[in-house]
Amino acid sequence: MNPPSAPxxxxxxxxxxxxxxxxxxxxxxxxxxxRQILIAMCVGLVAVIASVSGLNVALTKLAVDxxxxxxxxxxxxxxxxxxLAALLLPVGAIGDRWGRKTVLLSGLTxxxxxxxxxxxxxxxxxxxxxxxxxxxxxxxxxxxxLSVVTSxxxxxxxxxxxxxxxxxxxxxxxxxxxxxxxxxxxxxxRWLFIMPIALCAISFVLTTRVVKNSxxxxxxxxxxxGGVLSAVAIAGLVLAFHEGPExxxxxxxxxxxxxxxxxxxxxxxxxxxxxxxxxxxxxxxKNRALASGSSNLLIVFAVMFGLFLVLVQFLQAVxxxxxxxxxxxxxxxxxxxxxxxxxxxxxxxxxxxxxxLILGTTIVTGGLVAAATLPSIEGGYLSVLxxxxxxxMGMGLVMTPSTVAITESLPAExxxxxSALNDTVRExxxxxxxxxxxxxLSAGYGSEIAGAASQLPAELQGPxxxxxxxxxxxxxxxxxxxxxxxxAARQAFVDGWHQAMWVGAAIAAGAVLLLVVRGPKxxxxxxxxxxx
Numbered sequence: 001m002n003p004p005s006a007p008x009x010x011x012x013x014x015x016x017x018x019x020x021x022x023x024x025x026x027x028x029x030x031x032x033x034x035r036q037i038l039i040a041m042c043v044g045l046v047a048v049i050a051s052v053s054g055l056n057v058a059l060t061k062l063a064v065d066x067x068x069x070x071x072x073x074x075x076x077x078x079x080x081x082x083x084l085a086a087l088l089l090p091v092g093a094i095g096d097r098w099g100r101k102t103v104l105l106s107g108l109t110x111x112x113x114x115x116x117x118x119x120x121x122x123x124x125x126x127x128x129x130x131x132x133x134x135x136x137x138x139x140x141x142x143x144x145x146l147s148v149v150t151s152x153x154x155x156x157x158x159x160x161x162x163x164x165x166x167x168x169x170x171x172x173x174x175x176x177x178x179x180x181x182x183x184x185x186x187x188x189x190r191w192l193f194i195m196p197i198a199l200c201a202i203s204f205v206l207t208t209r210v211v212k213n214s215x216x217x218x219x220x221x222x223x224x225x226g227g228v229l230s231a232v233a234i235a236g237l238v239l240a241f242h243e244g245p246e247x248x249x250x251x252x253x254x255x256x257x258x259x260x261x262x263x264x265x266x267x268x269x270x271x272x273x274x275x276x277x278x279x280x281x282x283x284x285x286k287n288r289a290l291a292s293g294s295s296n297l298l299i300v301f302a303v304m305f306g307l308f309l310v311l312v313q314f315l316q317a318v319x320x321x322x323x324x325x326x327x328x329x330x331x332x333x334x335x336x337x338x339x340x341x342x343x344x345x346x347x348x349x350x351x352x353x354x355x356x357l358i359l360g361t362t363i364v365t366g367g368l369v370a371a372a373t374l375p376s377i378e379g380g381y382l383s384v385l386x387x388x389x390x391x392x393m394g395m396g397l398v399m400t401p402s403t404v405a406i407t408e409s410l411p412a413e414x415x416x417x418x419s420a421l422n423d424t425v426r427e428x429x430x431x432x433x434x435x436x437x438x439x440x441l442s443a444g445y446g447s448e449i450a451g452a453a454s455q456l457p458a459e460l461q462g463p464x465x466x467x468x469x470x471x472x473x474x475x476x477x478x479x480x481x482x483x484x485x486x487x488a489a490r491q492a493f494v495d496g497w498h499q500a501m502w503v504g505a506a507i508a509a510g511a512v513l514l515l516v517v518r519g520p521k522x523x524x525x526x527x528x529x530x531x532x
Contacts, residue, residue, distance in 0.1 A: 028152045033210050037152050038161055040206035041145035042168045044108060047199035048138040049169060050176020051115075052081055052430070053308060054196075055131075057181045057323045058189035065189070068124035076128050078242045078431075083135030084142070085427035086235035090227030092143035092420025093279050097222060100144050100151075101213035105204060107140025112200040119193040146419035148211060150407050159345035162407065163400040167341030169426070170399050171334040173308065178331065181323035226279035229268040236260025237428060241435035280417055284409065289353075289520035293405030296357060298425040299511040300364060300395055300402075302433030303504045307371070307391065309434050310441050310500055311384065317468045318490045319380055329381060333392035340396025345404070353401045354519040358512060360397030365508040367391035372501035377490055387501075405520050437500040442467070444496030452488035468493045 028034050055062075059073045068076065095103040114134035121127035146165060153161045180192040240257030247254060272278040285291045308330070315326035348356050367390030375383045407418045446465045453464040456474075463470040464485070471489035475482030 027154045028212075034152055034157070034161075036206060036210040038149060038164060040203050040210060041149050042165060043199050043206070044104070044141050044203035045145045045165065046168055046172040046175065047108075047111065047196040047203065048084070048142050049172030050179065050199075051134065051138065051196050052084075052176070052427075053173040053305075054176040054180035054192050055080075056312075057177065057327065058184045058192060061184065061189045062124070062127070066121070066124040066127060072124045072128065074242065076124065076131055078238075079128055080131045080135040080138070081427060081431060082235055082238045082242070083132050084138045085238050085424060085431065086231040087136060087139035088143055088420040088424045088427065089230045089234070089279060089417065090420075091139045092147070092423075093222065093227070093417050095140075095144045095147060096417065099213045100148050101207065101211050103140050104144040104148070104207055104211070107137045107144065108200045108204045108207070109137075110134075111137030111141060112197050112204075113137075115193045115197045115200070119190045119197075142423045143420035146403075146407070146422060148214075150419070151214060152211075159348070159400070159404050160342065162403050163342045163345050166344075166399040166403050167338035167396070170304070170341060170395055171338045173305070174327075174330045174334040177308070177312070178324070178327040181327040185322055185324045221277075223272075223275050223277060223279040225271050226268060226275060229264050229271055230279060233261050233264030233268055234424065234428060236262075236264055238431045241431050244435060244439070280421065287409050288518055289405040290409035292357070292515060292518060292520050293402040293409070294421065294425045295514060296361065296398060296511055297402045297406075297422065298429040298432075299507055300361070300398055301426045301429035302436065303364065303368065303508055304391070304395060304433070305430035306433030306437030306500070306504060309438050310497055311388075313441075313468070314375065314384070314493065314497055315381070317472060318377060318493055329384070330388070332385065333388045336389060336392035337396040337399075340393060341400050344397055344400040347397070348401055348404075353405060354515065357398050357401050357519060358515045360394045360401075361508060361512045361515060363394030363397065364391055365394075365505055365512060367394060368501050368505035368508055372498050372505055375494060375497060377494060433504075437504055440503050441493075441496040441500040444499040445492045446496075448492035448495045449489055452485055452492075456485070464489070 028037065055077055059077060062068055062076065063073055091103070111134055114130050114137055118127055118130035118134065121130055146162070149161050149165050150158060176195070179195050183189070183191040183194065236257045236259070238257075240254050240261060243251065243254045243257060249255075269282050272280060272282050285294075311330065312326050315321040315329050316323065321329065344356065351359070367387045370390060371384070371387035374386060403422050406422045409418070445468065449465055449471065453461045456464060460474055464474060468489050472486055475486035475489065478485065
C-alpha cells in the first residue's frame with residue numbers, strides 16, 4: 001500500500017535542503033515564480049536532450065582528431081544514451097525521496113563538469129568516460145524537471161505547462177543538432193559542448209533562486225532491487241539495439257544485451273509484484289491511460305529519432321548538404337512541433353484525449369507514408385518537406401496528451417517515477433527507432449547497390465555495400481568513371497529510405513489501432529482508483 005501524499009497546502013521552504021521532516025511541496029502561488037520555474041526546467045531539459053543528438057555530426061572529425069575506431073565512435077555516441085536510459089527510473093524515485101531540488105542541482109553540476117571534461121578530452125577513451133558520466137548526470141536532471149513542473153503548477157495550468165515542457169523535449173534534439181553542426185562547421189567539435197554547459201549554468205542559477213526543495217516521506221525503504229533490475233533490463237535493451245544493426249544480432253555482445261533485457265525485465269516484474277513499496281507498481285499498467293500513453297510515446301519517439309538518423313544522411317549524402325544545412329532542414333518540423341505541443345491541452349478539452357491522440361498519430365502515419373513515397377534525388381529537399389511538416393504536426397498533437405496521461409495516472413508521491421517512466425519510454429523508443437529504421441535502411445541500400453558493386457574489383461565491393469559514405473568516397477577516387485557508381489549509391493540509399501519509412505508507417509499505423517482498441521478514456525482515472 002502506498003503511503004499517503006503530503007497534506008494539501010504544505011509548501012517546502014529554503015530549510016528543506018537540510019530538514020528531514022519536509023514533505024512534498026504543493027502548488028507555487030506566485031504566477032511569476034511558476035513561469036521562472038518552467039523556464040529553469042525547460043533550459044535544463046534542452047541541455048540533456050541536445051546532447052543525445054549533438055555529437056552525431058562530429059563523429060567523422062572525432063575519428064581523425066582522437067584516432068578513434070568505428071566501434072569506439074559508436075560507444076562515444078551511444079554510451080551516453082545507454083547510461084541515461086538505464087538510470088532514469090531509479091533516479092526519478094530517488095529525487096522523490098531525497099529532494100527534487102537537491103538531485104536536480106547535483107545532476108546539473110555533474111553534467112556540466114562531464115561536458116567540460118568531454119570538451120578537453122585528449123583521447124577517445126577519456127571522451128567516452130566523460131560521456132558516460134554525463135549520462136548519469138542527465139538521468140538526475142531529466143525526470144526531475146518534469147516532476148518539479150507537475151508539483152509546482154495548479155491543476156488547471158498543469159497540462160499547459162507540461163505541453164511547453166513536452167515541446168522542448170521533442171524539439172531539443174533538433175535544436176541541439178543545429179547548434180552542434182554550426183559549431184563543428186565553423187569552429188571545431190570541442191565547441192559543441194558550449195551550449196549544454198551554458199544551459200546547465202542558467203538552469204542551476206534559476207533553480208537555486210526559484211525552486212523550493214520538495215520530497216516525499218515513505219513508510220518503506222527505497223526499492224534497491226527494483227532500481228538495479230530496471231537499470232539492467234533497460235541498459236541491456238538499449239545495448240542490444242545499438243549493437244545488433246552494426247555488428248550483427250548473433251554477436252556475443254548483442255546476445256548478452258538481449259539476455260540482460262529479457263532476464264532483467266522478468267525479474268523486475270517478479271520483484272515489483274512482491275515488494276511492499278515497489279519502484280514501479282506494474283499493476284498500474286492495467287490503467288488504460290498509463291499503458292496507452294507509454295506505448296504511444298515509445299512508438300512516436302522511435303519514429304522521430306529513426307527519422308532523424310536517415311533524414312540527416314539523406315540530406316548530406318544524397319543531396320550534398322553540409323552538416324549545418326542538413327540540421328537546418330529539420331527546423332520546419334520543430335517550428336510546428338513546439339507550438340502545437342503548447343496548444344494541445346486546449347485541444348484536449350474540446351476533443352478529448354483519446355480522439356486527439358488518434359488524430360495526431362494518424363497524421364504522423366500519413367507523414368511517414370509521404371516519406372515513403374515522395375522523396376527523390378530529383379525532387380531534392382522539397383520532396384521531403386511535406387513529410388516533415390506532417391510528422392511535426394502529428395507529434396506536436398500527441399506528445400503532451402501522452403505525457404499528461406502518464407503523470408496523471410500516478411499519485412503525488414510517485415511523480416518522480418511518473419516523470420522517469422515518461423522519459424524512459426522516450427529514450428528506449430529513440431534507441432529502438434534508430435536501430436530498427438537504420439538497419440532496414442542499411443539492408444535496403446545493400447540489396448539495391450549489389451548490382452553496381454558486382455562490377456567493381458573484389459576488394460571494393462564490401463566497402464561499397466557497407467554504406468553510402470564509403471561508396472561516394474570510392475566513386476570520387478575513380479574520377480569521371482565513378483559518376484555512375486555515385487548515382488547508383490544515391491538511388492540505392494533513396495530506395496532503402498523508402499523501405500525504412502514504410503516500416504515506420506506500419507509501426508505508426510499499429511499505434512493508431514492500439515489507441516482505437518484500448519486508448520485512454522477522455523478523463524484518465526487516477527492510479528489509486530484505476531489500479532483497482
